[in-house]
Amino acid sequence: MSKKILVTGSAGFIGSSFVKLMLTKGDYEVISFDALTYAGNLENLDSLKDNPKHTFVKGNIESKSDLEKVFDEHKIDGVINFAAESHVDRSIMDSSPFVSTNVFGTVNLLDFSKKHNVKRYLQVSTDEVYGSLGATGKFTEKTNLKPNSPYSASKTAADNFVRSYYKTFDFPALITRCSNNYGPYQFPEKLIPLMIMNALSDKDLPVYGDGMNVRDWIYVDDHCQAILEVFEKGRVGQVYNIGAENEMPNIEIVKQILSYLNKPESLIKYVKDRPGHDKRYAMDNTKISSELGWTPKYDFENGLKLTIDWYLDNMDWVERVISGEYRDYYKSNYSNR
Ligand code: NAD
Numbered sequence: 433m434s435k436k437i438l439v440t441g442s443a444g445f446i447g448s449s450f451v452k453l454m455l456t457k458g459d460y461e462v463i464s465f466d467a468l469t470y471a472g473n474l475e476n477l478d479s480l481k482d483n484p485k486h487t488f489v490k491g492n493i494e495s496k497s498d499l500e501k502v503f504d505e506h507k508i509d510g511v512i513n514f515a516a517e518s519h520v521d522r523s524i525m526d527s528s529p530f531v532s533t534n535v536f537g538t539v540n541l542l543d544f545s546k547k548h549n550v551k552r553y554l555q556v557s558t559d560e561v562y563g564s565l566g567a568t569g570k571f572t573e574k575t576n577l578k579p580n581s582p583y584s585a586s587k588t589a590a591d592n593f594v595r596s597y598y599k600t601f602d603f604p605a606l607i608t609r610c611s612n613n614y615g616p617y618q619f620p621e622k623l624i625p626l627m628i629m630n631a632l633s634d635k636d637l638p639v640y641g642d643g644m645n646v647r648d649w650i651y652v653d654d655h656c657q658a659i660l661e662v663f664e665k666g667r668v669g670q671v672y673n674i675g676a677e678n679e680m681p682n683i684e685i686v687k688q689i690l691s692y693l694n695k696p697e698s699l700i701k702y703v704k705d706r707p708g709h710d711k712r713y714a715m716d717n718t719k720i721s722s723e724l725g726w727t728p729k730y731d732f733e734n735g736l737k738l739t740i741d742w743y744l745d746n747m748d749w750v751e752r753v754i755s756g757e758y759r760d761y762y763k764s765n766y767s768n769r
């Protein structure tokens with residue numbers, strides 16, 4: 433009999449891509465669970481509409497009654513938690529939704545998963561919990577946690593709860609920490625889709641500070657494949673870093689996007705820096721590659737082209753997701769910078 437897996441945050445960027453992968457790669461039944469916040473969009477799961485192994489449930493991980501209902505209705509074997517508030521700039525404007533979803537929501541989910549004896553729980557986390565690097569070195573799983581933004585502080589708190597449930601209750605938890613993702617269906621508030629969309633409409637491309645902050649970029653499908661491998665083969669109680677060894681300063685990415693779209697660099701506008709802006713992230717992925725044999729498949733040039741082409745072909749998707757709420761957010765984040 434196929435295993436029943438509860439995937440939370442399944443209508444977001446990475447969660448939706450993961451659910452599609454999981455249903456093609458193994459004998460699973462997926463219960464998709466998502467609150468459909470501004471970042472969650474059922475359209476992202478359209479291709480699964482007629483799939484008998486996929487059930488969508490609208491629900492909030494902050495709500496005990498929503499979780500009770502889904503755990504009572506389905507015999508859940510495993511849980512993968514993608515549900516989160518995920519944007520650093522929003523966490524700087526207001527941290528409270530980050531505490532509610534990322535911390536309280538995760539603790540709720542841990543409690544219900546424990547009560548219902550799930551056999552495996554995977555927490556999807558981020559390299560941002562490690563803080564910021566100088567010019568050299570990489571984050572390993574042993575690096576101390578030193579989050580600098582309210583977003584990363586909330587993800588760190590969640591990771592600490594997951595760890596504590598493993599230690600205290602022998603709860604079968606695993607944690608993955610991944611670097612910056614890019615690819616289709618990413619909400620256009622994040623660097624790469626925001627720059628693509630602004631360039632296409634000849635709007636300013638707002639680069640924070642000097643544009644020399646470095647992120648380690650990974651194509652979303654590579655991240656999803658890594659999560660599946662950790663979920664299936666990882667050792668309980670362990671953390672696995674995921675990254676594609678692809679460090680790039682922001683300004684270089686912005687220039688590559690402009691060049692691919694044949695747009696002038698005069699669209700670049702250097703704006704006031706993000707407060708507490710982490711300088712550099714870089715992941716050491718030795719553990720996952722040596723223990724589980726995972727390696728990334730996409731190189732950045734190819735992945736970026738696939739991503740830009742997807743946005744060019746799906747402008748109507750972007751139009752639909754950038755609701756009134758997003759327009760207000762855009763104005764308050766960028767108009768006085
Ligand atoms: P996203 O913002 O695109 O999607 C988040 C999803 O969670 C949305 O569908 C939203 O509706 C849902 N959600 C939010 N609050 C919820 C709640 N209270 N209950 C139920 N559902 C809720 O985010 P993403 O980029 O797909 O990130 C997914 C996960 O991966 C997050 O946990 C994030 O911290 C982690 N992560 C992201 C990246 C990245 O580069 N995007 C990198 C590493 C880790």
Ligand code: TYD
Nearest residue numbers: 520612621622623624638639640645647682
């Ligand atoms: P982002 O996509 O928000 O991811 P994160 O902050 O989680 O790494 O930002 C990636 C980098 O791009 C980060 O250094 C901030 C920078 N950035 C800009 O320069 N301008 C922008 O408008 C945005 C959204 C991000």
